[in-house]
Amino acid sequence: MYVVQQDGDSDLINVAIDGPAGAGKSTVARMVAAQLGYVYVDTGSMYRAVTLGAQRQGLAADDEERLTQFMKSLDIVLKPGANGQFVYMNGEDVTSLIRTREVTGAVSHYAASGIVREVLGVMQRNMALRKGIVMDGRDIGTHVLPDAELKVFLTASVKERALRRFKELGQEAVVTLQQLQEEIAERDRLDEQRELAPLLKASDAIELDSSDMTIDEVVDAIVKMSRTKLAEAK
Template structure:
């Protein structure tokens, strides 16, 4: 894809980290402040998981998953409260945040065919620069040439507490159970054979445990402007 005028004034920002670290919220706000495009790769994996569950396809059924990935159409659009997610023109923004999807998404994300197809989609979206992309393997695998890479993390307890607050009054789950589920998801993400969760060697680690969202966003925006100045 041909570069357009002004591309030299934009960089790609990759934000990786474990589940519940606040990547999506931070990435969306950073993109908004910089005038960049936000790409929620986690929502794309959730969309695949939701679609597979609806068709009763298990994560280990590679042939059926291959057929699903051949035909699936995922669209991300800016929404009033973040990003709206569509699968084959059906809005699934809320449906993909269910506990059933959350508990299974790491298993589907470990599939080679799923990662191959979504990774290709994600790289195409970033070709023209000026994107903020968050996920598990953006800096290490999807966008290894991103000018700024952030590894955003927080303690398991802090991430479980955040998730618990989100679920209050909706799906009441004990905090201890959420901690165990997040720790298990960390283990699955870090130990999968294909594109595991790792911190890229040139990524900047940012522990958000004792920081507000605004502080995290301000730090990344400052770093991005420094990187942009260096790239000129």
């Protein structure tokens, strides 16, 4: 599915952006990649695609045997678009379908599956072999790309993350701000307490609290860090 080149480019680095749900990782990572001229990889969308596909087939998150067979037949392709990435699952554009509340509420459970993380982890590492990747997720710096030249742990308060999501939903919101806060707090708990590849800040990651920062300020900060790391790597 992916073209892999074994020899990396010494003029490029890999950037890993981790953090809890709703911290703005995807938006920030996409903008950082655009400014650096790098490729953006949204790992969260890959886990969402798995969740959608598994739900369609009635597969429970703890049914490792059936999930293993399902993962063997799964093809996920990420394609860049003007406003983000398009996500294709077995040839179907599922970009909008993976953002429903049903998928959002279940994705942490499927992301805790060993076989799911193993298969997607291989895909993600292959994408990063050539360097010049900005990848965001929950365990990129600690598990997927532990050798990434720059690791950023992007966070924000639960209240701020819920407020951002509430504003994104606008008139389409079918939940209250309080419900969103509770859902985000629960996702944090699941991500932090899962046995396999839990949400952790890498020991060499730079923590960036975006609670009182604009998106542009966050992007500028990470782009500067990236250019400093690139200069150091030469």
